[in-house]
Amino acid sequence: MPDAGFAKTTHWRRRGNEKPSLRRRLLTFLLVPVLIVLLLDSLLAYLVALAYSNRVHDADLSDSALTLAEMMTSNALDGELTAQARFLLEYDPDGRNYYSVISSTRGRLIGNAELGNPGHLVAVDRAPVLYNSSLGNRPLRAAVMRIPNPNAHEPNDVLTITVAENLRDRHQRAREILMLTLPLQTLLILAIFLLLWFGVSYGLRVLEPLTARLGRRGHDLSPIGETDVPVEILPLTRTIDDLFARMRGMMTLQERFIADAAHQLRTPLAGIQLQVERMDTTNDVTAHADALAHIHRLSTRAARTSAQLLALTRTQSPHLDEAGRMCAIDLAQIIPEAVSLRVHQALGSRIDLGYESNMESSPILGDALMLQELLDNLIDNAFHYAGPGHSITVGLHRIDDAVLLSVEDDGPGVDDAFLSRLGERFFRVPGVREEGTGLGLAIVESIAEQHDAKVTFLRGALGGLRVEIRFSPAETPPA
Structure with missing residues (x-):
């Protein structure tokens, strides 16, 4: 069995050797932010749906508190609710609703749970006040209101009416709304992906005339120019033009060196050849010595000329400072x-x-x-x-x-x-x-x-x- 670490290393090495792609890079930089925005849009859609669901349920909860207050008014003689009224208040297909009625003089009159207070005094005969509460570890949303006790025997008594419900149905409604929007979000993602792919591919075609023109140049080192070059590519083509200019300078320098060497070395080399032929045509020792002296002088001159030509070419190189020697x-x-x-x-x-x-x-x-x-x-x-x-x-x-x-x-x-x-x-x-x-x-x-x-x-x-x-x-x- 191959080692997992070796396989992973090989995988990364293979990816590292891939040629960079401008199309892939553009699509990555465009699609990734778009996907992130769409995910954030989905989250925002869920939060909006949850806010809408909370608003609807809060309105229903306030209505339930008002309904219970009316019931208490109609049952003022004994403070009890009918069985049908209890069923309507407690019924919830996904869980259970909670309520309580507390008298300021007699304490709790009716209810199915001990519900916390909102933390601040609620005015009498005002609209229900909504607040977050809990029952054990279960979070609740509650509506509370205070009304005077309609019982004529207790004129100073105030009833605190509280109705609460769990949050399950609120989140369920928000998820249902989100699921309704997901197909549209998916279609939007696919449409944007296709549009970006087409736009990037079509946009890159603007480079084709430039590529074709460069392919026909051969050994031409003249400037590319800016005729059919997109603005975004101008820095690259200008850099290439600078490179071409340096190459032309180096080639001119090389051609000048060759021409100078041919011009300056022709005379001493011809002289050396003449002295060698002179030595071949005579056996005179004195003539041989004189020819060798001339050969020595001419070869020294050729060597010095070559060295100085190389030195001159080296000093004229435009890359002295670029080489980092300064x-x-x-x-x-x-x-x-x-x-x-x-x-x-x-x-x-x-x-x-x-x-x-x-x-x-x-x-x-x-x-x-x-x-x-x-x-x-x-x-x-x-x-x-x-x-x-x-x-x-x-x-x-x-x-x-x-x-x-x-x-x-x-x-x-x-x-x-x-x-x-x-x-x-x-x-x-x-x-x-x-x-x-x-x-x-x-x-x-x-x-x-x-x-x-x-x-x-x-x-x-x-x-x-x-x-x-x-x-x-x-x-x-x-x-």
Whole structure:
């Protein structure tokens, strides 16, 4: 016999794997409240029927009290009732009625039960007063009235006349009225269910033109638009349009990367192939060594170009902040560490690399790895174009409400006419002999843009190039 707990777990797992249904969800949210309202309506109908039954029975009970008072008046000589009168007062097909007549001077005259008083004084010669009473554990409804004793020998005597009945017949009448309305309630429930089912099914057909149009799109990533889109679906289609826009951006970025890679790697790869063919056509050791040197230089250039193309593509990705890598970091901590990692290379290149700052803490919102790449590209650019025997200074200062990162060299610099073009993809200053890809400063521009920072290219105080990057400080200090 299978374990009951395992069967139950399997059942819930199967239900959990069901695909969500908009129709089922709408019907659930519509039918459940409607069924609850109909149940409340049935309860209200029963309460109304019970109130109506109580009102009718209360009227009959008052009439019975008045009738008993008239009987007492007609039997004033002895205070007794005839057998027929007793039968009429006590008769009840579902139980028994109760009555009593109590004299203020002689006590109880007639009656078949000890009935409680209403709890307050009832005026003489007034209409019967209705109240709830009980006999043992049986709840009763009673009517009481007071009349002067018609016996002339007792002019100051007052008779208290009480008539009571059980509540069974009242509830029975209310249930009968409810049973009369139940078929109508059932038909109403079925009619509402069918109307809701038809309305939801018909209403969902408005999505069919949109579904058909999307099915014919193929690989088209253009915006869906709002032509045949219901108002309730607009937030979804706008979100999809945003997704399409990001996908178009990523595809454009991918196509640009492929085009750039093909353009930039064509020359070094063709050069490598040429040097390999040169080695195949000669046995000269000197020619082989020269060809290997060219191959090494060209392969290094291809590797650097590939790395910078990948870095540029990565920095241009629109999902940097969405990846959750942006956080509060301290430039006064990471910049000196990044500069120290390049000191050994600077010494080997006979370049004086230094760092200066007047800040103990400079928090910004950013990504430490990308800022490291930004600084590496600035230092690499200075290494290539300043050359041996020159100096490079990395600075970090607070200017007004901004954090200013600067890299300045005392090399030959760049003509003012070309400063505005620095940062363009593949742009290299004319006349520069040093090899490069023209991507380093483009990477700097892209990373700065991701950090909402502004890049400025200037002529340095010593004639070289000065690059300034202005960051906005973080609102909260780094953790």
